[in-house]
Amino acid sequence: MSNLKTVNAIFKREFKSYFDSPVAYVFLVAFLVLAGFLTFGVAAFYERRQANLLPFFFWHPWVYLLLVPAATMGLWAEERRTGTIELLLTLPVTLVEALLGKFLAAWAFIGIALALTFPIVITTAWLGNPDLGAIFCGYAGSFLLAGACIAIGVFASALSRSQVISFVIALAICLFMLIIGFDPVINAVAQWGVPSAVVEGIATCSLMQHFESMRRGVIDFADITYYLGVITFMLAAAHVVTDNRKAS
Amino acid sequence: MLTVNTLTKNFGVIQAVNGVSFTVEKGEVLGFLGPNGAGKSTTMRMITGFIPPTSGTAVICGHDILTDPVAAKRCIGYLPENAPSYHTMTVTDFLTFIGRIRGFEGADLLKKVDAAIEKSRLESVRKQSIETLSKGYRQRTCFAQAILHDPQVLIMDEPTDGLDPNQKFIVREMIKEMSASKAIIVSTHILEEVDAVCTRAIVIANGTVVANGTPAELRARDPQGRLDVVFRKLTMKE
Ligand SMILES: Nc1ncnc2c1ncn2[C@@H]1O[C@H](COP(=O)(O)OP(=O)(O)OP(=O)(O)O)[C@@H](O)[C@H]1O
Numbered sequence: 001m002s003n004l005k006t007v008n009a010i011f012k013r014e015f016k017s018y019f020d021s022p023v024a025y026v027f028l029v030a031f032l033v034l035a036g037f038l039t040f041g042v043a044a045f046y047e048r049r050q051a052n053l054l055p056f057f058f059w060h061p062w063v064y065l066l067l068v069p070a071a072t073m074g075l076w077a078e079e080r081r082t083g084t085i086e087l088l089l090t091l092p093v094t095l096v097e098a099l100l101g102k103f104l105a106a107w108a109f110i111g112i113a114l115a116l117t118f119p120i121v122i123t124t125a126w127l128g129n130p131d132l133g134a135i136f137c138g139y140a141g142s143f144l145l146a147g148a149c150i151a152i153g154v155f156a157s158a159l160s161r162s163q164v165i166s167f168v169i170a171l172a173i174c175l176f177m178l179i180i181g182f183d184p185v186i187n188a189v190a191q192w193g194v195p196s197a198v199v200e201g202i203a204t205c206s207l208m209q210h211f212e213s214m215r216r217g218v219i220d221f222a223d224i225t226y227y228l229g230v231i232t233f234m235l236a237a238a239h240v241v242t243d244n245r246k247a248s
Numbered sequence: 249m250l251t252v253n254t255l256t257k258n259f260g261v262i263q264a265v266n267g268v269s270f271t272v273e274k275g276e277v278l279g280f281l282g283p284n285g286a287g288k289s290t291t292m293r294m295i296t297g298f299i300p301p302t303s304g305t306a307v308i309c310g311h312d313i314l315t316d317p318v319a320a321k322r323c324i325g326y327l328p329e330n331a332p333s334y335h336t337m338t339v340t341d342f343l344t345f346i347g348r349i350r351g352f353e354g355a356d357l358l359k360k361v362d363a364a365i366e367k368s369r370l371e372s373v374r375k376q377s378i379e380t381l382s383k384g385y386r387q388r389t390c391f392a393q394a395i396l397h398d399p400q401v402l403i404m405d406e407p408t409d410g411l412d413p414n415q416k417f418i419v420r421e422m423i424k425e426m427s428a429s430k431a432i433i434v435s436t437h438i439l440e441e442v443d444a445v446c447t448r449a450i451v452i453a454n455g456t457v458v459a460n461g462t463p464a465e466l467r468a469r470d471p472q473g474r475l476d477v478v479f480r481k482l483t484m485k486e
């Protein structure tokens with residue numbers, strides 16, 4: 001059983017530690033600039049003359065691909081490098097509590113980055129008449145997608161004591177999980193003569209496909225279950241890895 | 249209060265600890281001696297539940313570290329080798345974090361943190377972030393963390409490492425002070441420390457216990473009564 005007070009203590013320490021260094025602010029600015037540039041520059045948000053946030057959400061998976069591994073790479077790797085893992089795991093803390101605290105801290109941090117994009121909602125509401133329900137749905141989908149990427153990042157962080165290696169592993173897994181559901185890739189694979197049932201089956205496992213419908217404003221119970229499933233699975237994998245490798 | 253039962257740890261082909269058993273009662277200060285690589289830290293890591301033993305176990309205040317780790321860890325204060333701590337936190341924040349995890353809240357938490365700071369003589373640096381402290385102060389911060397909850401069992405891996413002579417003296421006095429109400433294990437490379445604080449000492453070499461007795465008993469193994477000679481005889485092969 002998890003003790004919520006313990007989870008909360010670990011969450012708070014981890015969350016605060018993001019803001020101990022300027023890196024957090026660089027990160028938040030990078031997130032906003034990247035999201036803004038891709039939406040307004042590349043996707044030509046204004047020129048479309050449509051009051052919705054489809055092009056904004058379109059880029060989120062790729063923004064997370066780069067920035068989530070940066071936010072999660074230190075979670076375990078840093079504890080290993082500095083030896084604090086020995087302190088943490090000899091306190092009356094279960095590994096589940098430690099993992100949850102770390103995961104939730106990173107998720108809350110990304111949540112703040114996401115929340116700071118609110119001006120785009122105001123802009124759209126001011127220029128046109130957007131479907132606010134659909135926008136809420138897009139944000140919820142984006143937040144769940146971020147959660148899945150973070151769980152992958154927590155797992156990658158447990159694998160190595162080097163932050164760089166953790167970053168690369170998280171990026172590789174996230175990239176793989178995204179592109180197996182990315183239309184250009186699906187089309188290319190289909191042209192190789194792979195049966196479409198197989199291609200579609202693989203695509204439904206991807207982070208991308210489940211985000212696609214939420215981005216368009218459709219909340220499906222299956223999508224939510226999918227993301228929570230990925231999060232649980234990756235945290236369980238992180239549990240196994242941390243348990244086996246904590247001393248090395 | 250603490251029973252260690254044939255603890256063994258293999259790292260691949262390396263046998264780091266091989267069938268170590270002993271008990272420590274309340275009021276005892278057990279010295280852990282042994283050359284570098286003897287297996288002292290590994291034994292402590294198994295007792296404190298950081299690494300799982302290959303075989304054997306440790307029972308702390310009636311709680312088996314393998315089957316009831318959280319209850320066992322509640323009874324232990326542990327100062328790991330090299331005194332790790334979260335460097336970006338201030339001393340007070342760090343100890344408050346530890347206190348929260350130890351289950352203290354509100355006014356009680358503040359009291360515990362203040363008491364630990366006072367006992368470890370950290371008042372002058374309490375608002376300073378740990379990364380700006382000297383090695384000795386970091387050591388004391390981690391020491392404060394270990395005694396914050398007034399544990400029944402205190403395990404310290406080279407607690408006086410990196411301290412100046414005055415601080416070494418103070419830490420030894422503190423260990424003696426606390427020993428009446430606790431079971432304490434200290435590992436050390438300083439043989440005079442054995443005389444100064446330990447009621448009993450264990451010598452480990454190559455992962456096995458080669459001697460276990462009071463400082464006087466160990467001393468009696470050499471005609472001149474010199475501990476360093478006894479230590480060399482026990483731990484050096486020819
Ligand atoms: N994670 C590990 N993987 C492989 N071998 C290890 C690991 N940890 C310790 N060892 C080995 O176990 C043996 C005992 O190490 P330990 O750290 O317990 O020694 P020690 O008695 O604390 O020495 P010191 O006085 O130098 O602190 C050493 O040979 C060491 O190389």
Ligand SMILES: [Mg+2]
Pocket residue numbers: 288289290329405
């Ligand atoms: Mg050691």
